[in-house]
Amino acid sequence: MIQDLEYLVKLQEIDLKVREQELAKEQYPVAVADLERRIASACEMSVDNVNRLARLASEVTAANEQAAKLRESLGKSQERLSSIQTNREYDAVHKEIEAQKALLASAESRKSAIESDIEKGKATLEEAEKAYESAKAELQPQIDDLMAKIGAIDSVIAEIIAERAKISPMVSLPTMRTYDSIRKKKKSGRAVSLVNQEKTCGVCFMILQPQLCSEIRRGTKIILCENCGSMLIWDEAAGS
Ligand SMILES: [Zn+2]
Numbered sequence: 001m002i003q004d005l006e007y008l009v010k011l012q013e014i015d016l017k018v019r020e021q022e023l024a025k026e027q028y029p030v031a032v033a034d035l036e037r038r039i040a041s042a043c044e045m046s047v048d049n050v051n052r053l054a055r056l057a058s059e060v061t062a063a064n065e066q067a068a069k070l071r072e073s074l075g076k077s078q079e080r081l082s083s084i085q086t087n088r089e090y091d092a093v094h095k096e097i098e099a100q101k102a103l104l105a106s107a108e109s110r111k112s113a114i115e116s117d118i119e120k121g122k123a124t125l126e127e128a129e130k131a132y133e134s135a136k137a138e139l140q141p142q143i144d145d146l147m148a149k150i151g152a153i154d155s156v157i158a159e160i161i162a163e164r165a166k167i168s169p170m171v172s173l174p175t176m177r178t179y180d181s182i183r184k185k186k187k188s189g190r191a192v193s194l195v196n197q198e199k200t201c202g203v204c205f206m207i208l209q210p211q212l213c214s215e216i217r218r219g220t221k222i223i224l225c226e227n228c229g230s231m232l233i234w235d236e237a238a239g240s
Helices: 003-082 087-170 173-185 210-218
Strands: 192-195 231-234
Touching: 003 087, 003 173, 003 192, 003 231, 173 231, 210 231
Parallel strands: 192 231
Antiparallel strands: none
């Protein structure tokens, strides 16, 4: 194989590494934001439960106050019974007492319903807090790991690019031009297709004619895959 192509294979490897890092540079912050969102939503669930419990506690206080007031006026009505003169008055006060008793019973049953909601709410809060703690324990190390990678990515790319700068002058200008123009068209950024004994294009896996394979193996000129347009290069690592 002519050396030009040998260096081109190395160049392709380097370019794919750069590409991988650049993709990671876009994807890591997205992944971090997603993990942070998951922790935040677990935290929100806990906070929601805390707020709900506070609301229920103030409802219990209100129900207690209402019951106390009803008990007081009930007591007053019952006192009045002893000093009543007429039957009509007695009936009226008696009715009043019945109505107050009914109101008191409903205030008390509301209070016990709220108290049972509080007990359930406490259990839910405990679960939500556990879920929040385990979300943090599971996801925070992943965030830290990604943040470290994000922090190092530019220097990793700089290293790869320095490596590229050593290789690229070894590739002739026409070969480089062909490579660049194909690479730009490919979504994968892969312009070089390595061919081995399987005798298929390494990119699109189209079967190659034996005569074409021999030409590729000689490596004296640039041959493109008829199907996917990749530069077909014999894979020296695969042997002969
Ligand atoms: Zn192909």
